[in-house]
Amino acid sequence: MIGPWKLFRAIWRLFLAIFGTWLLLGLLWAFLPFPSSENGSHNAADYATKVLLSGKTLRRVYWDPVQVNEYESRQGFALDYKFNISDFTLTVSGLEQPIHIFRDALAGDDGRREEVNATVRAGDTDGANLPWFPAEDALLLFWEIHQECASVPLIIHRPVHKAANMWQQFDIFLNTLGYRNNALLSFQMVGNDTSSIRLSVPSRPDSSSPSYTYPARVRIIQVLAPFSLLIAAAFGFITELLGGLAIWIFAAICFGLVVSVVVAGAGMYCFGKRPDELADMVKDELQKLRDSEMMRKWRGTDGGEAASADNSQEQKTSVTETDVKV
Numbered sequence: 422m423i424g425p426w427k428l429f430r431a432i433w434r435l436f437l438a439i440f441g442t443w444l445l446l447g448l449l450w451a452f453l454p455f456p457s458s459e460n461g462s463h464n465a466a467d468y469a470t471k472v473l474l475s476g477k478t479l480r481r482v483y484w485d486p487v488q489v490n491e492y493e494s495r496q497g498f499a500l501d502y503k504f505n506i507s508d509f510t511l512t513v514s515g516l517e518q519p520i521h522i523f524r525d526a527l528a529g530d531d532g533r534r535e536e537v538n539a540t541v542r543a544g545d546t547d548g549a550n551l552p553w554f555p556a557e558d559a560l561l562l563f564w565e566i567h568q569e570c571a572s573v574p575l576i577i578h579r580p581v582h583k584a585a586n587m588w589q590q591f592d593i594f595l596n597t598l599g600y601r602n603n604a605l606l607s608f609q610m611v612g613n614d615t616s617s618i619r620l621s622v623p624s625r626p627d628s629s630s631p632s633y634t635y636p637a638r639v640r641i642i643q644v645l646a647p648f649s650l651l652i653a654a655a656f657g658f659i660t661e662l663l664g665g666l667a668i669w670i671f672a673a674i675c676f677g678l679v680v681s682v683v684v685a686g687a688g689m690y691c692f693g694k695r696p697d698e699l700a701d702m703v704k705d706e707l708q709k710l711r712d713s714e715m716m717r718k719w720r721g722t723d724g725g726e727a728a729s730a731d732n733s734q735e736q737k738t739s740v741t742e743t744d745v746k747v
Contacts, residue, residue: 443645446641446644446645447645449637449641450638450641450642450645451551453634453637453638454632454634455554455555455558455632455634456632456633456634457555457632457633458630458632458633459624459625459629459630465622465623465624465625465628465629465630466619466620466621466622466624468630469481469606469620469621469622469630470618470619470620473502473503473504473620474504474506474618476503476504476505476506477503478501478502478503479501479502479503479630480499480500480501480502480561480630480631481499481500481501481502481605481606481622481628481629481630482497482498482499482556482557482560482561482628482629482630482631483497483498483499483500483595483605483623483627483628484496484497484556484626484627484628485497485498485595485597487541487543487571487573488571489543489569489570489571495543495544495545495569495571496544496545496546496560497543497544497560498541498542498543498544498571498573499514499541499542499544499560499561499564500513500514500515500539500541500605500606501513501514502514502606505519506615506618508521509521509522509523510522511591511608513539513593514539514540514541514542515539515540515541515573516537516539520577522579522591522608523579523589523591523608523610533578533579533580534576534577534578534579535576535577536574536575536576536577536596537574537575537577538572538573538574538575539572539573539575540570540571540572540573541570541571541572541573542561542564542569542570543564543569543570543571544559544560544561544562544563544564544567544569545559545560545563546559546560546563547559547563548562548563548566548567549562549563549566549642550562550563555629555631555632556626556629557629557630557631557632558631558632558635558638561631561635561639562635562638562639562642565639565642565643566642566646573595574595574596574597575593575594575595575596575605576592576593576594576595576596577591577592577593578590578591578592578593578594578604579591579592580592588609588610588611589609589610589611589612590607590608590609591607591608591609592604592606592607592608593605593606593607603623603627604621604623605622605623605628606620606621606622607620607621607622608620609621
């Protein structure tokens with residue numbers, strides 16, 4: 422059977438392991454670098470073209486305030502895009518159906534303007550984010566924790582070009598009053614030559630993509646948040662337990678002192694004993710309690726029994742020698 426002390430040490434080691442893991446994840450969260458994939462307008466456009474034409478998902482953060490409920494707004498929002506070059510469709514996060522781009526060239530109808538509403542991820546740059554986090558990473562990490570969304574009105578625009586060798590264009594605009602002229606995302610293609618497809622997106626500070634380490638921080642926060650709650654609960658429980666234990670110990674000490682004074686006074690009065698004789702009696706009783714089987718089980722060792730027996734034997738021998746000399 423595991424003694425109370427061994428059980429406490431096992432629990433303490435488990436707590437230290439959990440706390441150490443939490444601390445390591447916290448350091449990674451704080452100090453992982455932020456390598457960026459874009460610098461300047463040309464690099465932003467090149468990056469968007471490379472990502473979407475390779476079939477990957479392009480994630481962009483736009484710095485336009487959005488309303489998440491009746492009373493609160495957030496600094497910006499994020500959209501994900503994925504382009505299928507085989508059928509010229511663009512999947513936009515928050516829209517139910519993919520959008521057909523260059524529809525006039527492929528299907529013969531112009532469909533120049535559509536108005537749609539997209540459900541976007543909204544966020545701020547504070548919360549669990551540290552001051553040196555890039556704004557786009559901070560907004561997305563804020564959303565990972567708070568999971569707030571907003572409805573954003575968009576305009577799908579397809580200018581029609583009659584000549585086959587002219588640019589075909591596809592634009593997505595934010596449908597708000599006073600919005601700047603640059604689109605959230607634009608496609609351009611010369612005639613029907615798919616190799617000529619180029620994309621453009623607003624550059625910093627209007628729009629940007631998260632750093633390469635953003636996915637790693639998402640994994641960290643998914644683990645770190647439950648760990649933080651667990652550690653907070655553990656600290657709260659330990660603090661409450663130690664506080665209650667300290668109160669009980671203090672009360673027991675005060676009670677013991679009062680009882681000791683009362684017993685000593687009663688003993689001196691009833692038996693006519695001197696204080697040193699009463700002290701010897703108390704020592705003997707404490708030694709018997711220490712050598713008892715219950716205390717040996719509590720300590721969980723047999724060494725204490727042998728040591729106690731030796732001490733008791735030495736004390737008895739000393740008392741006998743003193744009596745003989747007297």
